[in-house]
Amino acid sequence: MKQLRSILAACILGSATMAFMTSCQGEKQVIIYSNADxxxxxxxxxxxxxxxxxDKYMFTTFSTSELGGKVIAxxxxxxxxxxxxxxYYLDSAQSANKMFLPLTFAMEPLKPVNPCFGPITGQEGAIFINTKVIEDRGIAVPKSLKDLSKPEYKGLISIPNIKSSSTAWLMVQALVNAYGEEETRQILKAMIDNAGPHLENSGSAPLKKLRAGEVAIAFGLRQQAVADKKKGLPIDYVDPTEGTFSLMEAVAIPDKGDxxxxxxxxxxxxxIREGRKELIKTYPVPLFHGEQAVSDAKSPHQKTFPQPLTxxxxxxxxxxxxx
Structure with a gap:
């Protein structure tokens, strides 16, 4: 009985302590799930x-596919x-679950968006080159994504895998739009053969291998190569002739009723309103009316995939x- 009373006393004390801490700290932290960099x-x-x-919020980060699957499930x-x-994950989750609240504040996005979503970043894809490796190898600078399927680039390219990287989808959208699905399948097969061990699960891994000089050519998020070039690294970028496609990340609020x-x-x-002032420096694709970006911030060959991204x-x- 003495032991039981001690346990009960400890439980009561613990509960009181927790109540005191909650009172001192105020409301529970807002939990924010994100796939952002x-x-x-x-x-x-x-x-x-x-x-x-x-101290009133907490970010928890996931990969895009992991968080997207979690939201839908x-x-x-x-x-x-x-x-x-x-x-595209938010759109699919909303269609399946009707789970997000309409945003009640005014926005002026450049493109129409679901009223439940507030654009945060816009990301474009591009071909990257290591100018030093290109020169040392004596190979031509590719002009198109299809060029990366040529035998002359075998062992010299690194690309992300669409099975695990949303960055790769920017590449595949461009190919499908330009050549159709069946030809794209053949082009991708040749690109994968050329990449060999440099087919990466991460969208940023190809650029890391390019910086290290392990490959001459890569595909990734355009703004990363723009930034590297400005830093004086031997990195340059090519907007492919197939066009430049983009993906958007956005804020959404699950509807939890009361x-x-x-x-x-x-x-x-x-x-959105304040964060975009800093975000546009790293992700320089304008998303809202009134936003300005430097001349090299976005591709002059922008295209939109003809089907909704789902x-x-x-x-x-x-x-x-x-x-």
């Missing part, structure tokens, strides 16, 4: 901190109070990489 997380966090939300039961995620944290709508507005379309395009 570190630079984007830092920019959004900085905007929230300046607006008085320091869990729907409104997801733990997160807010999300930032690729818009349990929806009222601060989330204010925070979403801050992440998880179903992604799966269809992923199958094109099956041998």
């Amino acid at each position: 570190d630079e984007a997380i830092a920019a959004m966090g900085q905007a929230l901190d300046k607006a008085g939300y320091k 869990e729907g409104k039961n997801i733990e997160a109070d807010m999300l930032t995620l690729s818009s 349990n929806t944290n009222p601060e989330t709508m204010k925070m979403a507005e801050i992440m 998880v179903e379309l992604l799966k269809k395009h992923q199958s094109l990489m099956d041998n």
